[in-house]
Amino acid sequence: MYAVQLAIVVTRETKASGAGTLEEKTMSINSFDNYQLTWRPDKRALKRPVYVALVTAMKDAIEKGELLPGTKLPPQRELADFLDVNLSTITKAYKLSEERGLTFGVVGKGTFVAQNATESIIIAKTASADVIDLGLVSAFDACNKMMVPVIQAVAGQSNLPELLNYDAPTGLPAHKRAGRMYLERFGITDVKDENMAIVSGGQNAVTVTLLGLFRPGDRIAVDFFTYANFIEIAKMARLKLVPILGDDEGMLADDLAAAASQGLAGVYLMPEGANPTGVRISGARREALAQVVRDNNLILIEDDYEGFLKLGLTPLPKMYTLAPEHCVYLCSMTKPLAVGLRIAYIVFAPQYRSQLMDALMNINMKTSAIDSEFVARAIIDGTAQRISQAKINLVEQSNAAFDEIFPEPEASAVDNRQLFRWVEIHDTGMTGREVEQHGLNNGLRFYHSDRFLVGAESAKKYIRVSLSSASTMNELTTGLTRLRQLLIAGGYYG
Template sequence: MPRNSFENYPMSWRPTLKNGTGPLYIRLATQLENDIAHGVLRPGTKLPPQRELADFLDINISTVSRAFKICSQKGLLSGTVGSGTYVAYDICTNIFATSTFSKPHLIELGSMMPETIPQDEVVSLFQKMLTEPDFGKLFQYSHGIADWQREAAAKLMERVGCPVPADQVLTASGGQNSIAAIFAGLFQPGDRLGVDPLVYPGLKSAAKLFGIQLVPIQQENGEMSEAGLRYAVKNDGIRGIYVMPDCQNPTTHTMTAGCREMIARVARERNLIVIEDGINSLLLEEKRKAIYADAPEKTIFLLSLSKTVNPALRLAYLAVPKRYYQEVDNALYNINLSQSSLLLELASRLIVSGQVDALLERRRKGLLLRNQITDQVLSHYDVLGDSTSLSRWLRLPYGITGTEFEHIALEHGVFVYGSERFTVGKDAPAGAARLAICAPDSIKALEHGLLILTGLLNSL
């Protein structure tokens, strides 16, 4: 179709393909990426249908499809069957990164870092280990996990509602690396994974790295709905889902028992892989049943220790069904994500000795105080979360976006994460910001940062 037939036809994007070298779909993808980067295409813009764009450019539709696929795998586009393709809302999530480090007195409320607390139990155990004759062996390459260490891990998982047999436990060097190993072992580039419409940026980064497309699942009362999950299975072809049932990052929502049971049931019926992230589960005051308990053959449960026990323990335990065990184990080995012998030994002794309980209790007391201060300072605003939340979700006044508030706060010396950083899909997120209340190095710094935010909110 000749181009001039589109002169009076509304199109959100009218690229001009110049002569050049290399495959045409690469050149089109490059132009699309450049137009997004330079603001020609804004977040949330709906792109022309692929066939329409192909007619406009007088090229094959497969060329457009391949260009869109490249940009989708980079996280620049979002699309679902029947709704079209949109410029993703999180394309500018790092626009303030460079300016962040240029401010000498910045109060950190953006990155999720645990509060600094006394670690007497860890120090005592480590000092004892130093006196043992075989201590030097812990500096060698890991030779796997011992039976007693598997049993220690299973014991800890049982405490958070995940009754895993000890022989189905794997270990990795942290929760983020666990997710990378699962993606590498069980998924292929182009596979689709269902997620909440707001998820933590690390998951999005891992998905982008492995070419996995994230699909937002329709919500009901702040959690995945059965209708939304079944729709995504049927229409979007998702292979699995990722969930953080306890104190979800960033919204702080804790999933109901009914939703957990629903996910387990649908996963069994539709052969879905469930990645259940229990990063916050150890901090809960009451034990909740994990999804794994109802669908142990379909669920991989992750329990990392750095945010809840000790930041130096870059260690995660994985409860892995037998059908997936070998693939995940191979991925951990092949991309060198296996655990440190030293950290595994230290963590296992903490669990077996029972001294991990004192650490967790100290962590809860610190969280209680920080959450109380947050509630007091922001008492006139809508802040989600409770006494065990590592972060809080601040809903902003109408008309203020998360990105705008992030920028304003940064200019006043406080770093927060706006809701766009967590967004998946084509829909604009509600104006909100995540406050990492454990990141400031003192209670005084936390209170000062919150007071600055209160002043900004009052002026909006």
């Protein structure tokens, strides 16, 4: 059904050269009385600037449940006619709604309400004695005690006062030397001091990079399912994330190239184990993706949070070594050592130094030199390597326990070094939040795939199951057994 268009003639008297004349003007009026729009904002409530007021009204409608996730918004021209505003006003409103994470656009199909338009998808620890946590990806806290001797040794050092001032905001030279020693294990070599910084953990590294190198409205390519906290940080920075499809070898290089031809500023990758899918990018795919990055002058963010777990497996080149002039390499020490030690190393191309340093100073002022001293000492005396090996042993045991309880192909993984598993489930018609709540009601926390979507919908549904947050192996196996029973009983699995 189309809006009814009426034509009327307006006659008015004008004056020209002192003589009275009549001027006729034909005006077009669209009647929407019998026309179904998926969203009919109250035009009387719109204040200037109208495009901003429209986005506010859209957010309110989403929060009230009047606009549901996946709803296709009215075509821009029809909404402009309905509100009697310029088409450019609607175009600006839709663009702003995408920047704020409320909507996503599909070329040739229209604009849709995002899956997580107004809900926070940040993943954080929530204490509850009644719930087994299979949601948060932690790092085997039982290993934390291995850091205690290091901390005690640092506490007895005579140079403690020097670690409590504003000196060396990007990291003390001795701490950077230790960091370079650690990174050499991953093939990151010949790093100059001026092209390296120490920041306050992996998430802080992401924040510094996004705010330093990108501007509001910039487009960054990500995996179709990607790290939930990255989505939230990008939303805060008003960056547009562009989901790129992938396969068992990682993000599709041809699809990245196609997106780059439409305008991209950068790409975010987790080559050693994508969060949440666990996919490890193959060597050939890394080469192909690096070529796209070089050809299109993209900023490549390589998040190597899980690299320490892959030591001993088939070595694959870091993206940084394939496109060093375009790369910002992030290596967090929270997972390898202890999540309470908020330290990460950033290695970057010289062209990015000035912008990253400005962002680092504005956000952090200075990373904790005490934390950095703990980490540096652990690297130098071998504690870091011992803790990493202990965690590799635990992650292999955890994956073996998972495979015993979930032997089906729908729950398989590429290797046994995963901090979490990605399990395909049946679509029961429930929303992702409802599925998660069903788990919580039964004493289990896990996360639904909707939480990791960048706006676009997915025909397939999954849950991410953490293997690294349970206090003991017994608690993990108990949780996994109960999870399997819950999924089967609820019609999600089997």
